[in-house]
Amino acid sequence: MASATVSVARLVLGLGLIASLVSIPGPARAHETKCPFCRKPVLQDTADLDNEVALKFGKKRIEYRCVLCAIAEAKTAYTGDLTIVAPTETKGQSVTITRKDGKWSMTPETAVFVGHKVNHKICDLGYRAVTNAAAFDAWVAKHKRDLEGAKPLSLDEMVKLAYAAESGG
Amino acid sequence: MxxxxxxxxxxxxxxxxxxxxxxxxxxxxxxxxxxxxxxxxxxxxxxxxxxxxxxxxxxxxxxxxxxxxxxxxxxxxxxxxxxxxxxxxxxxxxxxxxxxxxxxxxxxxxxxxxxxxxxxxxxxxxxxxxxxxxxxxxxxxxxxxxxxxxxxxxxxxxxxxxxxxxxxxxxxxxxxxxxxxxxxxxxxxxxxxxxxxxxxxxxxxxxxxxxxxxxxxxxxxxxxxxxxxxxxxxxxxxxxxxxxxxxxxxxxxxxxxxxxxxxxxxxxxxxxxxxxxxxxxxxxxxxxxxxxxxxxxxxxxxxxxxxxxxxxxxxxxxxxxGMPGMGMMKGATEDLMFMPDMGWMSMADCGHCSMPLPDGEDAWRAPTVTAEGWSMRVRCPLCARDMAAQMKGRAILRIPTDDPLRPLLLVSNDRGELGPDAPQALFLEQEGGHAKCDEWSAAVTSREAFEKYLAEHPRYAAGKPLTLEEWSERQGKKPDTYVKPKGPVEDPYAADAHVPEH
Structure with missing residues (x-):
C-alpha cells in the first residue's frame, strides 16, 4: 500500500506537533478522555505523581479517574477475571489489584486504601491506593485539609465501598 | 421568580x-x-x-x-x-x-x-x-x-x-x-x-x-x-x-x-x-x-x-x-470541534496519535474505529487496534488494505479480542515514531501484496508478516506525537446541561 498523501502544510503542522512536544512537561498521553464511570476527565500522570488507573480486561485497557471508579465498574461492566493497576503515593510504584474467580487480591499485600468521602473533583486524593500504613499516614498528613479523619481501608473494605458507590449508596 | x-x-x-x-x-x-x-x-x-x-x-x-x-x-x-x-x-x-x-x-x-x-x-x-x-x-x-x-x-x-x-x-x-x-x-x-x-x-x-x-x-x-x-x-x-x-x-x-x-x-x-x-x-x-x-x-x-x-x-x-460534511458546532473553531464524550477533537488529525489524516483522493486510506456510539478516523491499523482496546465494550474496526475494494472489517469483543479471522490478510508492524505510522503499520490482502509493499518501502524490508492473530496480540506504545487539543472553553455545552427530568 502506498503511503497516504497529505498536503505539505498539514505535514508541517504534524511535525510541528512533534516539535511542540519538546516543550511539554512529561510524556504526552494518548486518548485523554473521560472516566467511563464518573464522566470526569481521566487525570494524567505528572512528573512527580502517577494518577492514571487502568483496568485490564482481556486485551482491553480502560483508564479510570480513580481506584473507586475502576472497582465500581468492575461490579457490573465486566464479567470475569480482571486486573486494576492503581497508582500510589510514589511515582513509578503501583498496586496491582486482581479479581480472579470472583475473589479479590492485591500486590503488594501491605497496601491499604484511602477511602475518604470527598468531592469527586479531588478523587485522586480521597480514593487512592498507598503502599503501606506508614504511607497512608503521610498521605493523609500531606492532604490534611481534605482528608482529616481518614482511616485506612483494606481491599475488602474498599471493594465494599466502591460496590456501594456503583449502586448509588 | x-x-x-x-x-x-x-x-x-x-x-x-x-x-x-x-x-x-x-x-x-x-x-x-x-x-x-x-x-x-x-x-x-x-x-x-x-x-x-x-x-x-x-x-x-x-x-x-x-x-x-x-x-x-x-x-x-x-x-x-x-x-x-x-x-x-x-x-x-x-x-x-x-x-x-x-x-x-x-x-x-x-x-x-x-x-x-x-x-x-x-x-x-x-x-x-x-x-x-x-x-x-x-x-x-x-x-x-x-x-x-x-x-x-x-x-x-x-x-x-x-x-x-x-x-x-x-x-x-x-x-x-x-x-x-x-x-x-x-x-x-x-x-x-x-x-x-x-x-x-x-x-x-x-x-x-x-x-x-x-x-x-x-x-x-x-x-x-x-x-x-x-x-x-x-x-x-x-x-x-x-x-x-x-x-x-x-x-x-x-x-x-x-x-x-x-x-x-x-x-x-x-x-x-x-x-x-x-x-x-x-x-x-x-x-x-x-x-x-x-x-x-x-x-x-x-x-x-x-x-x-x-x-x-x-x-x-x-x-x-478536514470535514466538509459537517457544519460548525457550538463553540467550535475551524480547527477543533467538541464531542461531549471525547472533548475537543480535530477532525483532520488522528484521534490516537494526532498526526494528520489522509485527505482528498487518499481519504479512504484512513482506518476507522466505531465504539461507544461514535466513529473516528485514525491514521494506521495500529492506531485503530490500540484505540479500540482503550474503549469499553464492542468496537468495529475498518482497516483499508492494498486493495481499496477489500477493506478488513474486524469486531473487537468486550475483552478486546478481534474477529472474524481473515486468513489471507497480513499485517506489517515495525513500530517507531508516529510521524511515519501510516508506513510502518499496514494491512495487505495476500503474501504477494506484502512482498510488494516491502519492495516499495525498503526501510521496512526486515518486516515480518503477521497474521491477524499475531497482530491482535500486540499493543503499541503510547504515541509519541499525541497532543490533547485544547478548545476555547472547557465545555461549550456546559451551560445547557440543566435539564429537568420529567
Missing part, C-alpha cells in the same frame, strides 16, 4: 425572546394545499435494504416513531408524550414492522396541518432510503454505487423545489432560536428517541459504505445492539448526533448528502422545539415552522458556497478543517 423561570421549572418551555419575523417571500409551494407525491427514482437496487432485514425493520420503526410523536403533539396528547406515547413508540421499536408504513396514515392530523413540512421531510427521507438501498445492494459494483449515489443526489436536488440545502450550516445559530431546546427540556425521553433515530440514520452509512454484504451484516449486528440498548434511551446528549461524528468516511466522500441529512435532522429539532413551546398561537407556530423550513431550503442559500462565511449566522457555511 420570573414567569419564564417558573414555566421552565414546571417543564413548560416558553420562547425566551421575541419570535423572529417570518420572511415575506416564502416559496409559493408552501401555500399549496395539496401534496405532491414523488416516488423513487427507478433502480434495480430499490428496497435492497431488505438484504439487511434487521436494519430495514429498525428503519421502518423509526418512521412509525416519528409519526406517532407528531400526531400526539398536535392532537392534545402532549401531556402524556413522555408516558403513554413513549411506551407506545417503544413497543414499536422493540417489535419493528416488516414493511415501511405510510406515515400519513399514522399522523394524518399533523399531515393535514403541516403538509408543506411533510413535503420537505418526505423528499429527504426518500433520498435517505434510496441511498441505503444502493449501499446495501449486491447487484451494483462499488464503482456503480458511487455513481448511483451521485445520480440520486442530482435527482433529489433537481427533482422538486422541496430541497434541503447541502451546505454545512452553522448549527450553533440554528439551535439558538427563541424556542430552541424546548422539546429536549420538556420531553427528554421522546427527544432521546428522536436523536436515537437520527444516530441510527447517520451511523448506518459507515457500516454500509464500501463493505461487502457479510461485513454489513456483521457491522449492523454490533450497531443495532448499541442502538437498541443505549442510543435510543440516552437523555444526556448535548446536541443531536451529527453524520460526521458517526459516519466520517461517508461524510467526507459525500459531504452534500451528509449535510443534507444533518440539516434535515436539525429541521426536525426546530419543528419539535416550536411545537413544544407553550404560549404560541397556531398562527405563530405555523409561521415559525415555515421560517424554519425556509432557513434550511436550498433556494434560500442559492449562490452560496461551502467553506465560506458569507455572514454571521444563517449564511455561515464554514466547516471544520
Amino acid at each position: 420570573t414567569l419564564p423561570v417558573i414555566l421552565l421549572a414546571l417543564g413548560m418551555a416558553g420562547a425566551s425572546a421575541p419570535l423572529p419575523p417570518v420572511p415575506s417571500d416564502l416559496p409559493a409551494w408552501m401555500s399549496e394545499t395539496t401534496q405532491n407525491k414523488v416516488f423513487y427514482r427507478r433502480g434495480a437496487y430499490n428496497f435492497d435494504v431488505y438484504n439487511l432485514p434487521s436494519l430495514a425493520r429498525d428503519l421502518n420503526a423509526v418512521a412509525v416513531g416519528h409519526a406517532m410523536a407528531y400526531e400526539d403533539l398536535v392532537t392534545g396528547r402532549a401531556a402524556t408524550l413522555e408516558s403513554a406515547t413513549f411506551q407506545r413508540i417503544d413497543w414499536v421499536l422493540k417489535h419493528p414492522p416488516r414493511f415501511m408504513p405510510d406515515e400519513a396514515t399514522i399522523s394524518s392530523t399533523f399531515g393535514r396541518r403541516y403538509g408543506f413540512l411533510e413535503q420537505v421531510f418526505d423528499w429527504a427521507h426518500l433520498l435517505h432510503a434510496q441511498t441505503v438501498d444502493v449501499l446495501a445492494s449486491t447487484r451494483l459494483t462499488p464503482a456503480e454505487k458511487e455513481r448511483e449515489i451521485e445520480a440520486l443526489y442530482r435527482f433529489y436536488r433537481e427533482g422538486t423545489p422541496y430541497v434541503i440545502t447541502p451546505l454545512p450550516m452553522n448549527m450553533e445559530f440554528l439551535d439558538s432560536q427563541p424556542y430552541s431546546m424546548a422539546f429536549r427540556r420538556t420531553y427528554p425521553k421522546v427527544n432521546g428517541l428522536f436523536w436515537g433515530y437520527h444516530w441510527l440514520q447517520g451511523a448506518m452509512y459507515d457500516i454500509l459504505y464500501g463493505q461487502s454484504l457479510d461485513q454489513q451484516r456483521l457491522g449492523y449486528e454490533v450497531l443495532g445492539e448499541r442502538y437498541h440498548q443505549v442510543e435510543l434511551y440516552r437523555t444526556d446528549r448535548a446536541f443531536m448526533p451529527m453524520n460526521a461524528e458517526v459516519s466520517p468516511r461517508f461524510a467526507i466522500r459525500f459531504p452534500e448528502l451528509a449535510n443534507t441529512f444533518d440539516n434535515l435532522h436539525m429541521l426536525h429539532d426546530l419543528v419539535n422545539d416550536i411545537l413544544a413551546t407553550r404560549g404560541l398561537t397556531e398562527a405563530q407556530r405555523d409561521g415559525q415552522i415555515r421560517r424554519a423550513i425556509w432557513m434550511l431550503l436550498d433556494s434560500t442559500h442559492r449562490g452560496e458556497a461551502a467553506g465560506r462565511k458569507v455572514a454571521a449566522g444563517l449564511h455561515d457555511h464554514r466547516h471544520p478543517e
